[in-house]
Amino acid sequence: xxxxxxxxxxxxxxxxxxxxxxxxxxxxxxxxxxxxxxxxxxxxxxxxxxxxxxxxxxxxxxxxxxxxxxxxxxxxxxxxxxxxxxxxxxxxxxxxxxxxxxxxxxxxxxxxxxxxxxxxxxxxxxxxxxxxxxxxxxxxxxxxxxxxxxxxxxxxxxxxxxxxxxxxxxxxxxxxxxxxxxxxxxxxxxxxxxxxxxxxxxxxxxxxxxxxxxxxxxxxxxxxxxxxxxxxxxxxxxxxxxxxxxxxxxxxxxxxxxxxxxxxxxxxxxxxxxxxxxxxxxxxxxxxxxxxxxxxxxxxxxxxxxxxxxxxxxxxxxxxxxxxxxxx
Numbered sequence: 001x002x003x004x005x006x007x008x009x010x011x012x013x014x015x016x017x018x019x020x021x022x023x024x025x026x027x028x029x030x031x032x033x034x035x036x037x038x039x040x041x042x043x044x045x046x047x048x049x050x051x052x053x054x055x056x057x058x059x060x061x062x063x064x065x066x067x068x069x070x071x072x073x074x075x076x077x078x079x080x081x082x083x084x085x086x087x088x089x090x091x092x093x094x095x096x097x098x099x100x101x102x103x104x105x106x107x108x109x110x111x112x113x114x115x116x117x118x119x120x121x122x123x124x125x126x127x128x129x130x131x132x133x134x135x136x137x138x139x140x141x142x143x144x145x146x147x148x149x150x151x152x153x154x155x156x157x158x159x160x161x162x163x164x165x166x167x168x169x170x171x172x173x174x175x176x177x178x179x180x181x182x183x184x185x186x187x188x189x190x191x192x193x194x195x196x197x198x199x200x201x202x203x204x205x206x207x208x209x210x211x212x213x214x215x216x217x218x219x220x221x222x223x224x225x226x227x228x229x230x231x232x233x234x235x236x237x238x239x240x241x242x243x244x245x246x247x248x249x250x251x252x253x254x255x256x257x258x259x260x261x262x263x264x265x266x267x268x269x270x271x272x273x274x275x276x277x278x279x280x281x282x283x284x285x286x287x288x289x290x291x292x293x294x295x296x297x298x299x300x301x302x303x304x305x306x307x308x309x310x311x312x313x314x315x316x317x318x319x320x321x322x323x324x325x326x327x328x
Contacts, residue, residue: 006041007313009305010054012064012072013085015298019063020047022302032310042309061312063305066091073097081312083305085296087163088243089322090216098324105296105304106320110166112294117167117211117239118174120265120287124237125150148235151175156207158224159214159242160188163294167211179206183219183326197223204231209238216243217327224248229255236261241293244269249280256285267293 011020027040046053051068056075062082069082070091081101082092089104123129127145134143155171157164160180168190171178177192181203185196195203197219204210210232214220225248232238238261240247252264266280267289280286308318322328 006043007061007309008043008045009061009063009309010046010048010059011044012046012048012051012054012062012068013301014049014065014068015085015301016047016049018298019085019301019305020044022298023306026299026302026306030306041313042306061309063301070095076100081318083308084322085301087294087296088216090243090327093322093324093327101318102322102324103308103318104320104322105301106162108296108300108304109163109294113163113213113241114166114170116241116267116289116293118170120239121150121155121209121237124148124235124263153177153208154179154192154206156181156203156210158203158210158212158246159220160191160194161213164211164213165190179203201227201231204228207236208233209236211239212242212246214242214246215328216245219327220246222246222248224252226251226255230258230260232261234259234262237263237265239265239267241267244272253279253283256283263287265289267291 051071154177158181181195265287
């Protein structure tokens with residue numbers, strides 16, 4: 001429990017050993033994580049990837065993968081706080097138990113998402129794949145290919161929050177305008193305009209390319225459907241690095257086949273791993289990237305946890321607290 005003597009934490013994760021090692025390393029480097037007598041403020045009670053190994057009767061603080069924590073959280077009657085190791089937390093947010101603090105892993109994905117999004121936008125803007133195809137032809141042939149420079153285009157970001165904001169300065173550096181869509185539609189610095197779900201089609205019509213970063217909530221289920229995809233431009237690239245449940249897959253494939261937009265880059269799916277027979281694998285205008293757009297590292301998890309653990313010990317508000325009612 002939280003006190004001047006610190007806290008005891010159980011680490012439940014597929015990467016539990018690596019996370020524990022990163023925490024120990026950072027604690028050794030940071031004198032603030034120790035008492036005056038040198039004893040650590042944060043004691044790691046258990047390091048495991050098995051939910052069955054957790055002492056549910058006495059665990060008060062969990063550092064956990066949401067899918068693993070969801071298997072035992074209803075039995076954790078003394079639980080006070082879970083620090084998630086993921087950006088998405090639907091396995092926990094969808095449960096009835098809400099009598100504890102849940103904090104997300106944030107502030108670490110922006111730099112990786114910038115690389116991911118602009119790698120694919122630039123690939124299409126500069127026709128990289130087409131030039132490669134021509135070079136590998138037998139015989140190879142010289143042919144100019146139309147380009148669609150990012151300069152002057154508009155990047156639309158659905159679910160514009162902490163991660164999406166990291167894309168804005170890079171978009172500006174390429175001469176792009178940025179618009180966003182969120183639940184509230186509140187203004188975000190660096191955007192030309194913000195939209196809500198009620199103005200989704202207008203948002204799509206104004207966008208040249210769209211990045212989806214929406215969380216998984218009841219309100220986002222199948223939100224991106226026929227009207228949305230048909231409102232995109234023939235040269236538009238759609239990138240999904242949010243939740244797969246936001247996309248009507250049939251609508252996406254139909255609109256691609258109708259050439260309503262150029263290409264879909266899909267990182268996250270309703271079912272993972274994506275089945276080998278799924279049409280996304282074989283569609284010539286779909287790129288599948290296997291949920292790798294912005295993977296957290298154990299050192300990132302350790303940094304966020306330690307910062308929040310000190311807040312918890314001192315009785316201060318935690319960073320990145322999630323709202324059970326909103327679902328994010």
